Structure formats: structure tokens, C-alpha cells
Amino acid sequence: MAQETATQEQVQEKKVKPLVPFLRIPDGWPDEPAYVFASRCKACGALFLGERYACGRCGSVEQFDEVRVSDEGEIYVFTVIHQSFPGIETPYVAAIIDFPEGVSVRANVYGLDPNHPDRSWFGKKVRMRVEKIRVDREGNDVVAPKYYVVE
Numbered sequence: 001m002a003q004e005t006a007t008q009e010q011v012q013e014k015k016v017k018p019l020v021p022f023l024r025i026p027d028g029w030p031d032e033p034a035y036v037f038a039s040r041c042k043a044c045g046a047l048f049l050g051e052r053y054a055c056g057r058c059g060s061v062e063q064f065d066e067v068r069v070s071d072e073g074e075i076y077v078f079t080v081i082h083q084s085f086p087g088i089e090t091p092y093v094a095a096i097i098d099f100p101e102g103v104s105v106r107a108n109v110y111g112l113d114p115n116h117p118d119r120s121w122f123g124k125k126v127r128m129r130v131e132k133i134r135v136d137r138e139g140n141d142v143v144a145p146k147y148y149v150v151e
């Protein structure tokens, strides 16, 4: 009985952790969607991916407004990676994805054939899905934004 209680407490202590610092995971995830966020400078309006404490454009250290970044963006530029670290399957497509809010994310793109001879993928639409990618040493779920081509 006491052991059961301890186990339940351990389960409750598990957290969902974002792999990247610009991913916001609400307490209600996965029922409530996770999203990428940016910070808008209240002084000059410049937008930066993730959290900011000082503006790279005007130098302001005033407040920043959080802006929710769309789940859909488009490929600005890409490259096919043929060699990577041991254990990383290649080839895969790495890209810079532009979002309508005016920020970009560097991410791998899923749903494209890296060996395809016609790689006319500039401007291709992608949609984010937030997925659990692994469990860390403390037993927390680690989740990451993954970008899939929109058919």
C-alpha cells in the first residue's frame, strides 16, 4: 500500500520537458496544444524566437510581449545531410523554415525524399507536430517540435 503511494507520487513528479527553449508546453498538454513562441520588443517591435531579456535591434531591456508562432510555415532554404553523428540516420533534410510572424526556425523536415532527383522544395509548406522523442534520465518525457510537409 505504502509502496503504491510512493509510486503514484513519482509518476506525478514526472514532467514534460521541451527539447528546444522556444517551445511552450501548457500544463494541459497534449490535450492543450504546445506551441513555438517569440518575444516582441515593446520599444521597437522587433521579434525574436524564444525568450529575450534585451533587444538585439534597439538595445532595450524593457518588457517583451510573448507572441505565439504559427504551426505552419514554409521552407526558406534547405540542405540534404548525408553524414552526421554516429547513430543519426542519414540522409535527411535540414531546413530554415519561415513563419508568417517574421521569425525562422532551423529544423529537420519530414515527409520529403532526400534521394529524390527533383528537389524543388523552396517555399514548400510544413506543419508542426509536437512529439515525445525520448525519456530523460529522471523519467521525464522530452518533447520536440517536428515539421512535416503539408501534402
Ligand SMILES: [Zn+2]
Pocket: 041, 042, 043, 044, 045, 046, 055, 056, 057, 058, 059, 060
Ligand atoms: Zn527593440
